[in-house]
Amino acid sequence: MEAEVRVLFFGAAQEATGRTEETFRAGDTASLRRIITDKYPSLAIIPFRLALNRTMLKDDSDLEKNDVIAILPPFQGG
Amino acid sequence: MKNRFLVGGPITPLLISELMTLGSDDNGTGAVSVFIGKVRDDETDGKRVKAIEYSAYEDMVIKEADEIIRTVRSAFSDVRTVMIVHSVGIVKAGEASLFIMVTSGHRDQGTRGCRHTLEMVKEKLPVWKKEIY
Structure with missing residues (x-):
């Protein structure tokens, strides 16, 4: 079952897509990842992890309406 | 302060003192350990870093x-408070971008x-971060 989710872009992912956020429809994070990298091929060369509702994802997960997914390139704080 | 962990712009000496x-x-604190991270004027391909622009997923x-604070406090029983400000x-180069302060009963922990x-x-x-040259 596909759900409409909000996707946030950060760091190099923001520069690669030219966007800070966008809405997508997907059933799970694996298909969402494919949909996003198909739309923004430049993202495919950037290593990134996903957070679902502010929690870092270790495995792929089903998506529900209004979930917030963040595209997180390697952290660079300090 | 944008929230209790993030501040807009550099962490100034005045903010550090506050x-x-x-x-x-x-009065149970016997040790105050501080780390301050600063922006370096690194040189890459003949260009010198003038500043760094930091962004964050604030929530x-x-x-x-x-x-992090919960983890450190449970790993070091003598630690009394942990403060993180980014x-x-x-x-700009030479200015501070990270402040960490840990208070404890004794110096080791x-x-x-x-x-x-x-x-x-x-x-x-x-x-x-994004370097500005």
Whole structure:
């Protein structure tokens, strides 16, 4: 079952897509990842992890309406 | 301060002095360990860094910083308080972008807790940087 989710872009992912956020429809994070990298091929060369509702994802997960997914390139704080 | 972990622009000497007064009425504290991270004027391909622009996933910073503090306090029983403040926005070379302060009863766990906090900030805090030349 596909759900409409909000996707946030950060760091190099923001520069690669030219966007800070966008809405997508997907059933799970694996298909969402494919949909996003198909739309923004430049993202495919950037290593990134996903957070679902502010929690870092270790495995792929089903998506529900209004979930917030963040595209997180390697952290660079300090 | 944008929230209790993020400040817009550099962490100024004035802010550092204000942060260091927090908790100073705790007379059980025998050690205050501080780490301050600063922007270096590194040179890449003949260009010298003038500043760094930091950005953050602010909602997640709150969650992760709280988790770091919980982890450090449970790993070091002598640690009394842990403070983490990171910059967002532009910080010029020579200015501070990260402040960590750990108070403890004694020096050993305080200094180790401060180092552990720093390593966890580097690993877990969702912050990114962009060099400005």
